[in-house]
Amino acid sequence: MSIVNNAHPGSSLVLLNLIDRYLLARGKPVSRVEMLTTLRPDNLPLTENAEKRFEWNLNFWLEQGLWATSEDGAISLVPNPQHQDLPTRLLAKIVSNTSTFKDDEILEGSRTEPFLRAITSLLPQRAFTFLGGKTLGSSNAAEVVNNFLPGKKLNETNELSGFLAFADFLGFLEPVEKAYVIDPTRAIKPYLPTIFSDEGRLPIKTVVERLGVYLPMLDGGRYRRLIEPLMEGFEFDEPYEISAALSHALVRLESSFQIRLERPSDDSTSLNLQLPGQAQRSVGEVHYISQNNE
Incomplete structure (x- = not known):
């Protein structure tokens, strides 16, 4: 039943995006019958599994709570x-x-x-x-x-x-x-x-x-x-090191002016970013910039 297995429900990113965009465009609850009629093309059910694939993916993410279902079975985006x-x-x-x-x-x-x-x-x-x-x-x-x-x-x-x-x-x-x-x-x-x-x-x-x-x-x-x-x-x-992946993400966020990484005033509060070329950068505080531009 894994989402990463292409033979299992929930694995189709194409259908996931299709359903979500349809619900967003409609802006109101949609009945299951209407959704299936509108989004499932007539030539899809070439095999029994293909015919069921749309509903399998829809049901999987409904069960996960990605979209909401009303008492009468209408499907909609989760409010707010x-x-x-x-x-x-x-x-x-x-x-x-x-x-x-x-x-x-x-x-x-x-x-x-x-x-x-x-x-x-x-x-x-x-x-x-x-x-x-x-x-x-x-x-x-x-x-x-x-x-x-x-x-x-x-x-x-x-x-x-x-x-x-x-x-x-x-x-x-x-x-x-x-x-x-x-x-x-x-x-x-x-x-x-x-x-x-x-x-x-x-x-x-x-x-x-x-x-x-x-x-x-x-x-x-x-x-x-x-x-x-x-x-x-x-x-x-090491415990004082930020992983290479997270280090890179923080530097990217700084370069796009989302945050600013400041040097520490006290080593006990700092962590080291791992950078290319075996370089490290000690950081003590993070300043959030984006909120000032909103």
């Missing part, structure tokens, strides 16, 4: 979502739905959990960030993704391409020619207003901690604390 764009809403829903799961449910679950396990074990791999210089693509994805993935590995035939597509869509990978590098900037950016709230500046340690609450696959987050001890043979960052 915290985030407007689909990737952020989807990621927030996946994280929220698993927030009360026990550890063994995260480690063994077969719906959205395989994606969470895989992205959590991939994010610490500095070799495939801009710092490391290597790229992740069809030729090496099986080895890279599965190398430190605890438990059941992703299937190269049906799951790895789906995982890469979801990781890109949700903002954890950036395309580089025909491959990817690990870069969670797009996943992080929508959370900046929430993390800073009414505070214009925060200690870097507080920013990392809050990011780990909203995106628990990042440094210090719950999924990271659960998965990392199970990544046999992996060389971990």
Whole structure:
């Protein structure tokens, strides 16, 4: 039942986007019959599985709570979502739905959990960030993704391409020619207003901690604390270091004038960014800039 398996419900990003855009365009609840009649083309049911694929994907994300269903069965967008764009809403829903799961449910679950396990074990791999210089693509994805993935590995035939597509869509990978590098900037950016709230500046340690609450696959987050001890043979960052992926994201956010990274006045409050060329940059505070321009 994994979303990254292209034979299972919930795996189609095309249908996911199609349904969400249709609901957004209509701006009001839509009956299931109307949606199926409008969005499912007549030539789709070439096989029994193809005929059912639309409803399988629709039902999966309805069960996950991505869209709302009224008592009479009408389907609509969730009222007043915290985030407007689909990737952020989807990621927030996946994280929220698993927030009360026990550890063994995260480690063994077969719906959205395989994606969470895989992205959590991939994010610490500095070799495939801009710092490391290597790229992740069809030729090496099986080895890279599965190398430190605890438990059941992703299937190269049906799951790895789906995982890469979801990781890109949700903002954890950036395309580089025909491959990817690990870069969670797009996943992080929508959370900046929430993390800073009414505070214009925060200690870097507080920013990392809050990011780990909203995106628990990042440094210090719950999924990271659960998965990392199970990544046999992996060389971990030092406690005072921010991972290469998160370091790059913070520098990108600074370069786009979303935040400003300040040097520490006290080493006890600082963390080190990992930068290309084996360079490190000590950061003590993060200033949120965007709120001043809104």
